[in-house]
Amino acid sequence: xxxxxxxxxxxxxxxxxxxxxxxxxxxxxxxxxxxxxxxxxxxxxxxxxxxxxxxxxxxxxxxxxxxxxxxxxxxxxx
Amino acid sequence: xxxxxxxxxxxxxxxxxxxxxxxxxxxxxxxxxxxxxxxxxxxxxxxxxxxxxxxxxxxxxxxxxxxxxxxxxxxxxx
Numbered sequence: 363x364x365x366x367x368x369x370x371x372x373x374x375x376x377x378x379x380x381x382x383x384x385x386x387x388x389x390x391x392x393x394x395x396x397x398x399x400x401x402x403x404x405x406x407x408x409x410x411x412x413x414x415x416x417x418x419x420x421x422x423x424x425x426x427x428x429x430x431x432x433x434x435x436x437x438x439x440x
Numbered sequence: 441x442x443x444x445x446x447x448x449x450x451x452x453x454x455x456x457x458x459x460x461x462x463x464x465x466x467x468x469x470x471x472x473x474x475x476x477x478x479x480x481x482x483x484x485x486x487x488x489x490x491x492x493x494x495x496x497x498x499x500x501x502x503x504x505x506x507x508x509x510x511x512x513x514x515x516x517x518x
Contacts, residue, residue, distance in 0.1 A: 370501075371497075371498050371502075374511075375497070378497075416496070416497045416498060417497065418496070419449075419494045419495065419497065419500075420449050420494060422497075423448075423449050423452055432515065432518070433452075433515045434512050434515035434516050434517075434518070437510065437511045437515060438512050440510070440512070
């Protein structure tokens with residue numbers, strides 16, 4: 363990926379993580395509960411929410427199902 | 441990923457591919473042009489548009505930039 367895109371993508375990933383955290387908290391789920399329901403490990407959820415890891419699309423798909431939102435909702439306004 | 445989620449995710453990936461193709465064509469770009477501008481290979485664009493490959497988030501980020509849309513636009517209505 364081109365250099366400018368790397369920096370911009372890192373910032374995008376941080377904003378995405380914050381949005382996922384917001385939607386999880388709005389649902390009243392802990393990271394542990396969301397991880398359990400999504401068949402993911404809690405550490406991965408933590409890394410994704412901190413923007414330290416860019417989630418796979420399949421992960422976003424499962425998280426959206428468990429949080430009763432659409433995948434588009436994760437990206438709205440980013 | 442859980443079995444039901446696999447099938448549903450495959451269908452989601454096909455719809456996403458179609459949406460990317462729609463937005464590319466609306467921009468008047470060929471797959472070759474979009475691949476060149478995005479520093480991707482044309483075959484990858486083809487697989488993604490056919491729903492045969494689930495794009496990485498970084499790929500969607502670059503494609504959105506080149507098509508002058510938001511990443512959310514790829515997922516709206518899926």
